[in-house]
Amino acid sequence: xxxxxxxxxxxxxxxxxxxxxxxxxxxxxxxxxxxxxxxxxxxxxxxxxxxxxxxxxxxxxxxxxxxxxxxxxxxxxxxxxxxxxxxxxxxxxxxxxxxxxxxxxxxxxxxxxxxxxxxxxxxxxxxxxxxxxxxxxxxxxxxxxxxxxxxxxxxxxxxxxxxxxxxxxxxxxxxxxxxxxxxxxxxxxxxxxxxxxxxxxxxxxxxxxxxxxxxxxxxxxxxxxxxxxxxxxxxxxxxxxxxxxxxxxxxxxxxxxxxxxxxxxxxxxxxxxxxxxxxxxxxxxxxxxxxxxxxxxxxxxxxxxxxxxxxxxxxxxxxxxxxxxxxxxxxxxxxxxxxxxxxxxxxxxxxxxxxxxxxxxxxxxxxxxxxxxxxxxxxxxxxxxxxxxxxxxxxxxxxxxxxxxxxxxxxxxxxxxxxxxxxxxxxxxxxxxxxxxxxxx
Numbered sequence: 001x002x003x004x005x006x007x008x009x010x011x012x013x014x015x016x017x018x019x020x021x022x023x024x025x026x027x028x029x030x031x032x033x034x035x036x037x038x039x040x041x042x043x044x045x046x047x048x049x050x051x052x053x054x055x056x057x058x059x060x061x062x063x064x065x066x067x068x069x070x071x072x073x074x075x076x077x078x079x080x081x082x083x084x085x086x087x088x089x090x091x092x093x094x095x096x097x098x099x100x101x102x103x104x105x106x107x108x109x110x111x112x113x114x115x116x117x118x119x120x121x122x123x124x125x126x127x128x129x130x131x132x133x134x135x136x137x138x139x140x141x142x143x144x145x146x147x148x149x150x151x152x153x154x155x156x157x158x159x160x161x162x163x164x165x166x167x168x169x170x171x172x173x174x175x176x177x178x179x180x181x182x183x184x185x186x187x188x189x190x191x192x193x194x195x196x197x198x199x200x201x202x203x204x205x206x207x208x209x210x211x212x213x214x215x216x217x218x219x220x221x222x223x224x225x226x227x228x229x230x231x232x233x234x235x236x237x238x239x240x241x242x243x244x245x246x247x248x249x250x251x252x253x254x255x256x257x258x259x260x261x262x263x264x265x266x267x268x269x270x271x272x273x274x275x276x277x278x279x280x281x282x283x284x285x286x287x288x289x290x291x292x293x294x295x296x297x298x299x300x301x302x303x304x305x306x307x308x309x310x311x312x313x314x315x316x317x318x319x320x321x322x323x324x325x326x327x328x329x330x331x332x333x334x335x336x337x338x339x340x341x342x343x344x345x346x347x348x349x350x351x352x353x354x355x356x357x358x359x360x361x362x363x364x365x366x367x368x369x370x371x372x373x374x375x376x377x378x379x380x381x382x383x384x385x386x387x388x389x390x391x392x393x394x395x396x397x398x399x400x401x402x403x404x405x406x407x408x409x410x411x412x413x414x415x416x417x418x419x420x421x422x423x424x425x426x427x428x429x430x431x432x433x434x435x436x437x438x439x440x441x
Contacts, residue, residue: 033111035111035322035346035347036343038347039419040423040427043424046420050427050428050432053435054431056434057117060086060087060110060114063083063106063109065083065106066081067079067081068134068156070148071148080153081135083104083106083131083134084098084168085106085130086113086130087116088129089128090433090434091128092120092125092126092127093128093162093165094166096131096371097169098132098134098168098174098178099131099134100149100172100173101137101172103135108133108321109131109132110131112321112342113131116129118364118423118427119364119371121427122365122403123365124399125375125399127167127375130166132168138173147181154182155185158185158189161186161197167197170200177202179202179207180201183201186198195381196382199374208376209387209392210389210396212250214369214372214373215250215367215370216247216250216254218366218370218396219247219369221396222366223251223255225401226359226404230336232313232314234260235260238261238263238312238314239252239260239313240262240266241262241266241316242266242267242319244265244284244287244292247340247370248319251316251340253281253284256277256280256281261277263310263312265278266304266307269291270294270301273306273307273310274298274300282298305328305331308328309332314334315332315334316338317344317345320341323345324344326346326348326352329345332356339362342367360419362418362422365407369400406425407421410425
């Protein structure tokens with residue numbers, strides 16, 4: 001009897017599909033990775049013969065988890081957990097930011113890496129997707145502790161990054177200085193200056209003009225293109241922005257300069273509004289001085305719930321993922337949602353907004369300005385020839401407009417949402433490259 005039971009178990013195991021996903025990659029599990037998998041499921045019917053390769057998109061190529069020990073200023077030793085995930089490199093080296101945040105998880109970094117694969121393919125730059133992070137609240141670290149954390153993390157992931165392998169960039173709570181430390185650490189470890197190992201660096205050590213404002217400028221450019229398609233004039237339009245840092249602040253400034261009214265802004269400190277339009281330059285100064293929008297003179301304080309339901313034409317979530325959910329999507333009064341953040345809208349919220357007739361322009365096209373100018377920076381580092389800011393902005397705007405036109409055409413052709421259309425364009429490019437390259441060995 002025992003022999004029969006063992007045999008039966010072996011047979012059962014042998015018929016399990018070899019492509020079955022491990023339980024932690026199941027799309028039914030909550031979290032950013034589960035959201036990404038649902039998005040891939042939605043696009044699969046439109047991939048034609050390339051659908052045979054779709055499992056490629058559901059598995060990261062490489063995920064590295066590292067311990068990051070550092071000596072604190074008081075002499076104690078603290079340990080932090082770090083990640084670097086390379087989702088897909090069929091079209092080129094991995095590319096994606098590094099975030100320092102107390103809520104960073106492997107699921108989040110995997111999803112962000114996957115969205116980078118889609119984003120890079122959507123704007124047709126020759127990169128794959130990658131992402132990194134350290135689970136830490138950087139506000140609790142001194143500058144010297146932050147430097148030690150950055151350098152140790154860079155050394156730990158140094159085995160998989162490089163100018164032709166995987167190129168990190170700034171993300172949440174990281175900036176030009178962090179990138180300078182990363183570049184220097186990697187360069188010291190390989191024995192030669194390698195300016196192309198990261199992007200988003202200070203201009204004085206190989207950074208690109210226009211990089212800091214690139215994501216926000218891309219958001220504004222895409223919003224302008226989308227508005228034209230639905231007959232909405234940007235001049236006089238009412239805009240609400242969640243998050244008022246590099247992305248949201250730059251986008252808000254450009255909208256204001258174009259004659260739009262930024263009527264509400266929300267960040268981690270609170271939410272403020274002014275029905276006649278906030279003074280954006282002064283609000284940016286206030287944020288720079290105080291660290292947030294709360295308490296800004298010339299505005300009234302509103303709740304987060306009131307922010308999502310404010311009367312506006314364009315809503316820009318430019319903070320963190322998972323902000324628009326089934327619980328608040330029904331409150332949105334905007335005609336368009338332009339995703340400045342990565343993954344700010346859940347699939348359930350997507351469906352609610354679509355049923356309400358709200359045009360959602362997804363992150364993988366709307367906030368691709370940053371990685372586009374990162375590509376310019378990488379190219380300039382390799383050639384040691386740098387462009388003017390006007391040249392960079394002109395090239396950025398052209399790429400963003402061309403990318404949006406391709407996505408819009410695909411959406412009209414298949415009668416699908418812009419998110420699905422962007423995934424169709426991007427996943428087709430990724431899987432076509434995978435098919436052309438084949439499997440080795």
